[in-house]
Amino acid sequence: IYPFNKKIKGDSKKVVDFIEIEDITEKASLCRCWKSEKWPYCDGAHGPHNRLTGDNLGPVVVRHKQK
Ligand code: FES
Numbered sequence: 568i569y570p571f572n573k574k575i576k577g578d579s580k581k582v583v584d585f586i587e588i589e590d591i592t593e594k595a596s597l598c599r600c601w602k603s604e605k606w607p608y609c610d611g612a613h614g615p616h617n618r619l620t621g622d623n624l625g626p627v628v629v630r631h632k633q634k
Pocket residue numbers: 597598599600601602603608609610611612613614624625626627
């Protein structure tokens with residue numbers, strides 16, 4: 568099972584990503600399953616993972632406050 572992260576920045580001791588909030592136009596979906604090919608953004612890869620494992624992973628969505 569470990570390492571959980573099998574492909575993203577494997578040469579780094581710790582994966583840390585920064586996204587400037589000003590660069591988010593409407594919303595940004597950020598991956599929490601470590602399976603995305605568009606890391607750190609969600610590309611829907613959590614769907615097949617969830618179907619295969621019975622897990623319930625999904626992204627964190629960052630958006631501007633809804634008015
Ligand atoms: Fe990882 Fe969607 S691809 S949460």
